[in-house]
Amino acid sequence: MEEIKTFSNKPIPDDIMKTAEKVLGEDKVLFAVVGDLNLDGKYDSSAFIVTKTQAIAIDSKHEGGYKQFAFKDIEKVIVKRMYGNAIIRIKTAEKTETVLRFTYVNADIADAAAIFINNIIDGLDFDEQLLIVKSTYDKQRSFCPKCGRKLASPDAECYNCKGKGKVISKLMKYLLPEKGKLILCIILSIVVTGLSLVPPKITQVMVDDIIPNKDSSGLIKIILFLLGVYVVQYLVSFIRTYFLRIAGDKIIIDLKKDIYAKAQYLPLSYYDKTSTGSVINRVNSDSVILQNFIMRISQEGITQGFLLVGIAVIMLIMNWKLTLLSLLPVPLVVLGGRMFGKKIGPRYRRLWIRSSHISTLLADTIPGVRVIKSFTNEDSIIGKFKAYCDDWFKEDKKASVIASVFPNVMTFLITCGSVIIWLVGGKWIIDPNNNEISIGLLVSFISYTSMFYAPVSFFANISDSYQNALASAEKIFDIIDAEPEHDFAKGSELERMDGKIEFKNVNFAFDRSKKVVDNVSFTINPGDIVGIVGTTGSGKSTLINLLMRFYDDYEGEILIDDVNIKDIDMKYYRNQIGYVQQEPLMFKDTVFNNIAYGTPNAHVEQVIYAADVANAHGFISRLPDSYDTYLGERGIGLSGGEKQRLSIARAVMKNPSILIFDEATAAVDSETEELIQQAIERLIRGRTTLMIAHRLSTLRKANRILVVDKGRIIENGSHDELMALKGKYYKLIQIQSMSQKIREQKESENFE
Amino acid sequence: MLKYIEGPEVKLTVNDKIFIDAEFYGSDEKLCGLEPHRLFPISGLNKYISLLDSEGNEVAIIRNIDNLLPESKAALQSALDEYYMIPKITKFIKRYEKFSIWMWTVETDRGVYTFEVRNSLTAIKTLYDGRILIKDGSDNRYEIPDLYKLDKRSIKMMLPDI
The missing domain is CATH 1.20.1560.10 (ABC transporter type 1, transmembrane domain)
Structure with a gap:
């Protein structure tokens, strides 16, 4: 069997190592989270050491200096992020106890350790889980040997040392x-x-x-x-x-x-x-x-x-x-x-x-x-x-x-x-x-x-x-000198993008105080129309931000057509995605140029066609200056629904493989929503589509729904499957249909 | 509907370090495993403490810690002290810069620690009451309650950043 190398975020202090050796005996250490606080919150050395079958937490404040847990006794390992520090808690049949305390410096690897143990307990493949832990450690240990700064990837050139001087x-x-x-x-x-x-x-x-x-x-x-x-x-x-x-x-x-x-x-x-x-x-x-x-x-x-x-x-x-x-x-x-x-x-x-x-x-x-x-x-x-x-x-x-x-x-x-x-x-x-x-x-x-x-x-x-x-x-x-977005695979384009999307154990936090995406895994097949639903702040838009590569510093992998998105030329990749936001940003320019924004040298008829598909041609042609209408800053002069349709026209121009609608109809009235819906339905034919929506009625074309809650995918299936499940999605539908009924009732009363 | 706790009507006990139990006098209501969160962790340490249940939903807000009965106040304070870790910097030991990243070694009320400050312009904030808050490269927080009470060398090291 291949010798397994021990991972550690920093050298394990001698006294901790001695305790670990004494407690573990022949059991080989797989990885260690070397902490920087004791349980009383004072700066001190501590560690959480994981082997194939057990975990030990070493801290001077534990009775005897350590706590030992066999995987078979553990129900769950929880990483609790507090304010400026975090803890690992272990739940057993008897109780839940805090076993390690550390600052946010160690939060990512503590998460990886918890996910590893929980997944092993759930019976997932050991080697695959260890590989995920390894990649987290690799990322942690990717420091420039010259300046000590964290690198974007293990083999990346240090941006800070490159071409620096006085x-x-x-x-x-x-x-x-x-x-x-x-x-x-x-x-x-x-x-x-x-x-x-x-x-x-x-x-x-x-x-x-x-x-x-x-x-x-x-x-x-x-x-x-x-x-x-x-x-x-x-x-x-x-x-x-x-x-x-x-x-x-x-x-x-x-x-x-x-x-x-x-x-x-x-x-x-x-x-x-x-x-x-x-x-x-x-x-x-x-x-x-x-x-x-x-x-x-x-x-x-x-x-x-x-x-x-x-x-x-x-x-x-x-x-x-x-x-x-x-x-x-x-x-x-x-x-x-x-x-x-x-x-x-x-x-x-x-x-x-x-x-x-x-x-x-x-x-x-x-x-x-x-x-x-x-x-x-x-x-x-x-x-x-x-x-x-x-x-x-x-x-x-x-x-x-x-x-x-x-x-x-x-x-x-x-x-x-x-x-x-x-x-x-x-x-x-x-x-x-x-x-x-x-x-x-x-x-x-x-x-x-x-x-x-x-x-x-x-x-x-x-x-x-x-x-x-x-x-x-x-x-x-x-x-x-700031580190730019990393285009790790400049020039590397896919021959064709079918639009298969896969998230594999993705974790992300804007800052270490709160995880926004928590161990998310799902697969979307080419041509799927997927609705992403969840309450405000549940992490829906962050999933899209990660897919768009607006943030690269996440754990896990995001694949398109089985290729890691970090291995695809960034410009090419983003060009394959049509992105329609809730509040589309228009620039101080003509309507024509705003539609042709991402498509230089666009033909006039291409732009008119795109506007027509987006249900925008009608209102544009009624403007006195039509396509030559000069918009003010941020599109002043157009209504929210009109700007939204221009933004859809922009997406049509790109002819993308993947379409993303982020609450595209959230800020418009019902009539405009209908116009936008028609435009969206024309546009999404044959394309992998992700639609974030608050109004669940807008997801009528979706063949799959992902329900996001507190950064996790809690439900995943078709509308009928999720309704039968009677979970969160079912509740959301119930609430929305109830408020819809009340609204309709009130409208009819007023009308009468 | 917001539910405010004025103070004497509740008995708070520590459940497990950062969690507390709340027992209301004159009723059978007892809430267990609540997590206290400061609604104003920077501007008002003792006021408006939100109590969250295991799902993260707020069950009540304590208006002012000082109005609680002494045992309850001590229990809540201990849970908050566990949850919020903002070491107070008492002395600068070393500060050096390499490629726009500052490494600070400081003495705090929790011991000596070294951390990095990536962008001093955004990481250091001076508050209206003169406190200085620092966020390090890993999003940990530190505080200097009164810069001018530190030794001269520490003041000199900090002055250009505020």
């Missing part, structure tokens, strides 16, 4: 395409900088030679030369500004395009946790802050560097002693700059968080203005907005104190450098025995000193914009 190196991607223009700008900057070094030298010549010698012709020549220098300097400056702006705009556009494109490929789970306002803030504001920083670094940084070196060389040539004196404040300026960066960095981050609160509120409330008005909630929302703005302002004031004090202290230190030169240089000139420098040289040197401190000040204060940009860059790269 912010600056990441930004190079945006700088490189503009390198031609940027290099030209740098050359032009050097020219401008070089030319700016000329005037102080001319001052020296004028003070020392031309003015004392009253040389008029020399004066004209030198003034003309100075004028020429200025003309060239500003002409070059103009060309540089133009190219710099073009390059800067291109960088910001590329950055925005990348953020937007990436945002489209992020999984839904990202949007579950990140507000749309914050994403919009990143595209609009943060990209501008980052662009400013890129330009500052790539342009000013280089030119200021040249200026610094150039002036230092000139000053050293003029007088090395004065140069050294002027450098005295430099260490203080540099140290101050570093200190400033440390102080201001966290402040900018806090400021960003507050600015994100404001944009999130905007993104939330402006589109919801109808609701706000209808609940006359304007004052409250204005109050909230004011509070957010005030909070931002309060933080901004704190940041402003630091941002104002530090640069001025720096400037003061720099000025001290000039004062030292005036003092020492002035003394040398007054002293008749000292011929160290001339008056012209001193004046010229003072000019160079003040010029010298401009780049010093620039580099001292760069940390301000660096910290500000860093806060923005962090947010931008949070999107750009």
